[in-house]
Amino acid sequence: MQAEQGYTLFELMAVAGARELKDGEVVGVGIGLPVVASFLAKRTHAPKLTILFELGVVDPEPIHTGVGLADPRVWYRAKIMSSFVDILGTVLHRGVVDVGFLGGLEVDMYGNLNTTLLGDPNGAFRHFVGSGGANDIASSAKRTIIIIRHEARKLKQAVSFITSPGYIQGAGSREAAGLAGGPSRVITDKAIFDFEPESKRMRLLSIHLGTTLEEVLAEMSFEPIVPDRVPFTEPPTPEQVRLIREEIDPEGIYSGR
Amino acid sequence: MSSKLATLAEAVASIPDGAHVALSGFAITRCNMAFARELIRQGKRDLTVSQCVGAMDADLLAGAGVISRIIYGGGSLDRFGRLNCVNRGIEEGTLVAEEYSSLSVAFRYLAGALGIPFIPIRSLRGSDILERLRKTAPGDIAFVDDPFSGEKWLVLKPLHPDVAVVQVQVADEEGNAWIFGPRWDNEEQVRASTRTIVITERLVSTEMIRRNPEWTRIPGFRVFHVVHLPFSAHPTSVYQAYDYDADCIKEYAQMTQTREGVQAYLDKYVYGVKDHWEYLERVGGLERLSKLTADPVLGY
Numbered sequence: 001m002q003a004e005q006g007y008t009l010f011e012l013m014a015v016a017g018a019r020e021l022k023d024g025e026v027v028g029v030g031i032g033l034p035v036v037a038s039f040l041a042k043r044t045h046a047p048k049l050t051i052l053f054e055l056g057v058v059d060p061e062p063i064h065t066g067v068g069l070a071d072p073r074v075w076y077r078a079k080i081m082s083s084f085v086d087i088l089g090t091v092l093h094r095g096v097v098d099v100g101f102l103g104g105l106e107v108d109m110y111g112n113l114n115t116t117l118l119g120d121p122n123g124a125f126r127h128f129v130g131s132g133g134a135n136d137i138a139s140s141a142k143r144t145i146i147i148i149r150h151e152a153r154k155l156k157q158a159v160s161f162i163t164s165p166g167y168i169q170g171a172g173s174r175e176a177a178g179l180a181g182g183p184s185r186v187i188t189d190k191a192i193f194d195f196e197p198e199s200k201r202m203r204l205l206s207i208h209l210g211t212t213l214e215e216v217l218a219e220m221s222f223e224p225i226v227p228d229r230v231p232f233t234e235p236p237t238p239e240q241v242r243l244i245r246e247e248i249d250p251e252g253i254y255s256g257r
Numbered sequence: 258m259s260s261k262l263a264t265l266a267e268a269v270a271s272i273p274d275g276a277h278v279a280l281s282g283f284a285i286t287r288c289n290m291a292f293a294r295e296l297i298r299q300g301k302r303d304l305t306v307s308q309c310v311g312a313m314d315a316d317l318l319a320g321a322g323v324i325s326r327i328i329y330g331g332g333s334l335d336r337f338g339r340l341n342c343v344n345r346g347i348e349e350g351t352l353v354a355e356e357y358s359s360l361s362v363a364f365r366y367l368a369g370a371l372g373i374p375f376i377p378i379r380s381l382r383g384s385d386i387l388e389r390l391r392k393t394a395p396g397d398i399a400f401v402d403d404p405f406s407g408e409k410w411l412v413l414k415p416l417h418p419d420v421a422v423v424q425v426q427v428a429d430e431e432g433n434a435w436i437f438g439p440r441w442d443n444e445e446q447v448r449a450s451t452r453t454i455v456i457t458e459r460l461v462s463t464e465m466i467r468r469n470p471e472w473t474r475i476p477g478f479r480v481f482h483v484v485h486l487p488f489s490a491h492p493t494s495v496y497q498a499y500d501y502d503a504d505c506i507k508e509y510a511q512m513t514q515t516r517e518g519v520q521a522y523l524d525k526y527v528y529g530v531k532d533h534w535e536y537l538e539r540v541g542g543l544e545r546l547s548k549l550t551a552d553p554v555l556g557y
């Protein structure tokens with residue numbers, strides 16, 4: 001896909017994720033695209049980034065790609081190996097995590113994420129992975145970045161189950177639940193969104209080169225706020241693409257090359 | 258009791274039906290697999306298991322009908338797939354799931370370990386996890402006012418498992434154990450539990466433990482049984498000891514997609530072998546296991 005542009009949509013999304021991370025920040029990541037985004041940021045503009053895995057791993061430098069957080073390949077050369085209470089407790093719950101990456105089965109217009117089940121929670125449903133540390137990150141990180149495929153069945157008017165709260169019912173409801181922070185970006189394979197500060201509704205921020213506004217909206221089950229002028233997402237540089245392909249994900253496991 | 262050293266069969270036999278067992282696995286690493294297989298062979302019933310992240314040990318026990326309740330924070334087999342047996346049990350209503358987040362379960366163990374009556378947490382607010390817990394575990398969650406600030410806080414009840422079972426790399430016969438790599442919830446599990454069973458890859462002298470006491474993560478004086486059993490986490494990994502067995506986990510993920518497949522898996526790898534040693538032969542013996550042995554620099 002997009003071979004003529006010299007990068008894949010996965011690489012574009014990873015670069016967009018990396019761009020959200022500032023030098024010196026503390027970031028909680030899961031496996032997959034967030035790992036690529038974080039390692040890319042750390043090798044480029046954010047060398048002082050601190051990368052956390054919930055089970056107790058800090059700043060690893062893997063040389064092989066892993067199948068998940070439980071794979072010792074992604075713990076390689078870590079500076080610290082500790083525990084949930086250390087990472088999710090004394091770092092995240094204490095309020096020290098700047099950014100958390102989250103993914104999911106479904107997200108709604110307020111950034112509420114579902115990773116638990118599809119169907120009717122009180123009737124027939126199919127159960128999936130659940131929270132892991134996702135709810136903890138959604139509750140205690142200063143901001144979160146949501147990565148999700150751009151499909152109408154994933155960008156929903158209402159999710160089947162709120163595993164990780166975003167802005168819940170919109171304006172004021174996150175605060176009412178006793179939560180600060182909240183999602184700052186939604187990165188899909190067609191576009192990037194933020195949240196309108198008053199209503200907390202998802203708002204289109206940029207569209208990826210090669211797609212159109214009509215395509216973006218056609219594959220959503222709700223209407224985001226669409227400003228008069230929507231720019232194209234800044235594409236990856238050749239150097240960013242090279243780093244991903246040759247150093248960060250040489251086996252193409254995360255990107256599925 | 259002169260020695261805590263026990264066979265796997267003896268350690269498993271000490272667990273009564275209906276007990277709450279905290280398991281040390283995380284997805285596909287340091288799972289209590291040999292222990293789970295022996296629980297199944299001994300026909301244990303109605304166990305509750307808990308762990309911060311649901312893992313292959315709990316899933317196998319769910320598939321075999323050994324557990325009736327799981328207290329966990331969600332889980333998977335990483336890229337190998339879902340926890341098919343746990344998920345099917347939840348979907349069909351045969352397994353009671355008290356589903357939290359990772360930190361919620363870790364805090365419940367921590368409160369149990371500290372002997373405090375409850376623990377406040379910021380997680381779960383505004384989520385359907387909390388709404389569901391109001392039905393599945395109404396006695397384990399509450400709201401209190403912070404006596405200092407007046408702020409309203411969700412509080413969780415401590416967990417006090419009857420037994421913690423922990424898969425470790427190195428232990429002595431008192432149960433002083435070194436865990437290498439990240440330890441997720443294991444240290445709090447042990448300290449929250451009434452008693453602990455340590456299952457170790459290597460058994461060393463207490464003199465060896467005394468040379469690096471700062472590595473001791475599990476205090477021997479809290480341990481009841483020590484089981485020395487190499488490759489007892491297979492097919493999951495043990496950091497610095499051996500890698501996960503990808504082919505075996507793929508086979509498990511494939512076979513557990515149906516109830517019939519689960520039965521075939523159990524017949525082949527649990528009921529079809531008399532003990533752990535025969536299991537290791539069934540999966541390929543020393544030739545196979547040598548290939549999984551960890552590189553000391555990489556740890557996998």
